[in-house]
Amino acid sequence: MRFELTLLGTNSALPAFGRFPSSQVLNIQENHYLIDCGEGAQIRMGECGVRRHKIKQVFISHLHGDHIYGLIGFLSSLSLSDRTAPMDIFAPLGLEEIIQVLLKYTGGLSFALKFHTIDTEQHRLIFENASVEVYSLPLVHCVPTSGFLFKEKSRPRNMKPEKIEAYNIPFHYIPEIKAGADYESSDGQLISNEELTLPPPAPRSYAYCSDTAYQKSLVPLIQGVNLLYHESTFCEDRQGQAALTGHSTAHQAATIAKMAGAERLVLGHYSSRYHSLEPFLKEARAVFPNTELGLDGKVFEVPLEKKV
Numbered sequence: 650m651r652f653e654l655t656l657l658g659t660n661s662a663l664p665a666f667g668r669f670p671s672s673q674v675l676n677i678q679e680n681h682y683l684i685d686c687g688e689g690a691q692i693r694m695g696e697c698g699v700r701r702h703k704i705k706q707v708f709i710s711h712l713h714g715d716h717i718y719g720l721i722g723f724l725s726s727l728s729l730s731d732r733t734a735p736m737d738i739f740a741p742l743g744l745e746e747i748i749q750v751l752l753k754y755t756g757g758l759s760f761a762l763k764f765h766t767i768d769t770e771q772h773r774l775i776f777e778n779a780s781v782e783v784y785s786l787p788l789v790h791c792v793p794t795s796g797f798l799f800k801e802k803s804r805p806r807n808m809k810p811e812k813i814e815a816y817n818i819p820f821h822y823i824p825e826i827k828a829g830a831d832y833e834s835s836d837g838q839l840i841s842n843e844e845l846t847l848p849p850p851a852p853r854s855y856a857y858c859s860d861t862a863y864q865k866s867l868v869p870l871i872q873g874v875n876l877l878y879h880e881s882t883f884c885e886d887r888q889g890q891a892a893l894t895g896h897s898t899a900h901q902a903a904t905i906a907k908m909a910g911a912e913r914l915v916l917g918h919y920s921s922r923y924h925s926l927e928p929f930l931k932e933a934r935a936v937f938p939n940t941e942l943g944l945d946g947k948v949f950e951v952p953l954e955k956k957v
């Protein structure tokens with residue numbers, strides 16, 4: 650029941666100081682989601698042991714090059730390994746046109762691409778499968794941009810095995826009881842669901858917020874999130890530049906995490922003006938202590954909790 654984020658690139662704009670532009674892979678219960686795909690993403694996938702053929706959905710926040718220039722190479726590599734499974738690509742308007750032009754002149758793919766245009770001004774459910782729901786998060790940047798909120802779906806309650814035996818519960822009643830029903834035994838005794846089951850582990854969540862200016866409207870949308878990746882392109886010494894370019898400072902990222910009651914904050918999307926990242930960590934931790942630096946190759950796991 651894995652819930653694990655692997656960072657493939659944590660720099661903004663261009664590769665620098667051993668940091669590649671934005672890209673990451675989220676593994677939720679062995680479903681692998683690629684989030685942004687900057688230059689160098691495939692190199693990091695190899696280094697991090699990410700199996701690219703497992704990725705079935707790609708989520709692109711916006712069309713700046715540092716978030717998409719690795720995508721055509723990634724798709725091309727899959728085609729060279731004769732992939733046949735289709736790929737869903739969620740992105741703001743324009744990506745399909747970019748990719749189709751590239752494919753027109755460089756050759757086609759061995760598999761189909763299904764493009765899904767995101768309305769970057771809306772907070773909407775954009776994808777779901779058996780284990781997860783993905784919502785768009787409207788961000789404030791200089792081009793249409795969407796973050797993503799990944800939320801695990803609730804699991805059924807867990808049966809207490811000893812109760813099945815004690816009350817001689819027929820097998821076909823078990824799915825109903827796990828869904829929350831009480832049980833009436835053959836002699837008319839009503840046994841409450843609480844007595845028969847244990848609560849499932851709490852669903853886990855991850856929010857990806859890059860690129861964005863500081864905006865409080867994000868807070869209610871990501872309230873209580875387990876893991877938050879919030880861009881921090883600059884430190885407070887360049888707050889003016891952050892505001893001008895549609896980016897945030899480490900202090901602002903930490904403020905959002907604090908207001909949202911996030912469990913853990915990961916910083917990233919650093920400007921190449923900064924070699925050392927320690928000032929980011931210091932600045933953010935002063936506001937939100939449970940902050941960590943995002944670094945290429947770093948893995949963040951959200952463990953299962955045993956209570957709701």
Ligand SMILES: [Zn+2]
Nearest residue numbers: 661662715860
């Ligand atoms: Zn960027």
Ligand SMILES: [Zn+2]
Nearest residue numbers: 711713790860
């Ligand atoms: Zn950008």
